[in-house]
Structure formats: structure tokens, C-alpha cells
Amino acid sequence: MEFSLATNIERITNAIRNAEIAHGRYQDTVTLVAASKNVAAADIQAAIDLGLRIFGENRVQEVVAKWTDLRAANPGVALHLIGPLQSNKARQAVALFDVIESVDRTKLAQEIAEEAEKQGRNPTVNIQVNIGNEPQKSGVLPADTPSLIEACRNVYHLNVQGLMCIPPAGQDPSSYFLLLKSIAADHGLPILSMGMSADFAQAIAHGATHVRVGSAIFGDREPVVQ
Numbered sequence: 001m002e003f004s005l006a007t008n009i010e011r012i013t014n015a016i017r018n019a020e021i022a023h024g025r026y027q028d029t030v031t032l033v034a035a036s037k038n039v040a041a042a043d044i045q046a047a048i049d050l051g052l053r054i055f056g057e058n059r060v061q062e063v064v065a066k067w068t069d070l071r072a073a074n075p076g077v078a079l080h081l082i083g084p085l086q087s088n089k090a091r092q093a094v095a096l097f098d099v100i101e102s103v104d105r106t107k108l109a110q111e112i113a114e115e116a117e118k119q120g121r122n123p124t125v126n127i128q129v130n131i132g133n134e135p136q137k138s139g140v141l142p143a144d145t146p147s148l149i150e151a152c153r154n155v156y157h158l159n160v161q162g163l164m165c166i167p168p169a170g171q172d173p174s175s176y177f178l179l180l181k182s183i184a185a186d187h188g189l190p191i192l193s194m195g196m197s198a199d200f201a202q203a204i205a206h207g208a209t210h211v212r213v214g215s216a217i218f219g220d221r222e223p224v225v226q
């Protein structure tokens with residue numbers, strides 16, 4: 001594990017830097033978020049020891065179980081929530097995560113805002129966009145995204161910084177990345193969280209600021225339904 005993990009991290013880090021160069025992006029402007037769902041705490045610690053500092057997790061329960069000790073041992077590490085969030089878990093999410101990337105409805109925005117106020121925390125928030133209008137996927141529809149951004153900003157006073165998406169499987173993601181980029185630009189949002197193991201280089205070509213890479217770092221795990 002140790003050896004392949006080191007190799008994988010080096011390969012992905014180099015591939016990100018190469019994509020920046022290839023697509024005229026400034027150096028070191030694309031941030032790697034290591035998607036660590038279903039990865040054991042020991043392997044996450046190994047990845048931290050190899051230099052990774054930002055991790056994305058999908059489930060609040062899994063984070064409580066896995067990250068309590070990891071957090072205490074690694075104060076410099078940041079955690080992003082990249083999976084769907086139920087409103088009744090907003091309290092835990094606000095307590096556990098530095099960035100909540102999956103805000104997709106006003107009810108959830110309201111719960112996060114109330115908890116942020118109560119806990120004296122101010123998590124960075126991304127809006128998750130269901131960029132392919134897929135019925136089974138989480139995320140706000142593209143057409144409804146402007147009003148959700150406005151509500152998060154002006155009604156709930158959340159620290160909205162960007163958009164996140166997972167394009168439809170089995171298609172060229174380019175047009176979806178471009179659509180996400182244009183919505184973000186329309187609203188002055190600097191963060192574009194898009195691109196995973198299979199397509200992060202393409203996402204960087206289209207403006208990703210954050211890529212969420214799991215299996216290319218940690219190997220294949222049980223798929224998680226979004």
C-alpha cells in the first residue's frame with residue numbers, strides 16, 4: 001500500500017501540474033482534494049504523511065467514525081463534504097467540515113446558516129449543480145442555480161465561494177464543465193470544483209480550481225451512489 005500510494009500521489013500531483021502548464025493555467029492554482037470515502041484511517045494518515053492536506057468525504061457518519069482521531073493528530077488538514085447532506089445532519093456537518101461542497105437547496109442553506117451562527121463557525125460553501133439535469137443525481141438544476149446562489153448570499157449570508165458538479169457518466173464531460181464555468185462566472189464565484197480520477201485533466205483545461213480525485217490515489221473502492 002505505502003509504495004503504490006506514494007507512486008499514485010506523485011503521479012496525480014505531476015499530472016495536475018502538467019495539465020496546468022498544458023492549458024495555460026498558472027502554476028499551483030489547481031488544488032487537489034483527495035476523495036477518501038471508504039478509505040481506512042491508516043491509509044488516510046499515510047496519505048497525510050506523504051503530503052496531502054485536503055480530503056473530501058461523502059458521509060457525516062463515516063467522518064465521525066474515521067476522522068475524530070485523524071483531526072486531532074493532523075491540525076493542518078482540511079475536510080470537504082462532497083456527498084449529499086440531509087438537513088438534519090447540518091449541525092454535525094458544520095462542526096466537522098471546513099468546506100461544504102454539496103449545498104443544493106434553500107432548506108439546507110437555512111439549516112447550515114442557523115448552525116453556523118449557533119456554533120460560531122463560518123464554513124465555506126459550494127453549490128452542487130446537477131449539471132446534466134439527471135433525475136437520480138443530487139444538486140440544484142442549472143436553471144435554478146442563480147436563485148439558490150442569491151438566497152445563500154443575501155438571505156442566509158453564507159460564505160458561498162463556488163460551484164461543484166459531477167457530469168453525467170459515459171459522456172464527454174467538456175460541455176458540462178464549460179456550463180459550470182459560465183454559471184460561476186455569471187455570479188462572480190471563484191471556485192470550480194470539477195473533475196475526478198477519469199477526467200481531472202479535462203476539467204483543468206476548462207477552468208477547474210479544485211479536482212476531487214479518489215480511486216486514482218487510493219485504488220478502487222465500493223462505489224457510492226450520489
Ligand SMILES: *Cc1c(COP(=O)(O)O)cnc(C)c1O
Pocket residue numbers: 035037058082083166196197198212213214215216224
Ligand atoms: C468518490 C467521489 C469523487 C472521486 O471519484 P474518483 O472517480 O474515485 O476519483 C469525487 N467527487 C465525489 C462527489 C465523489 O463522491
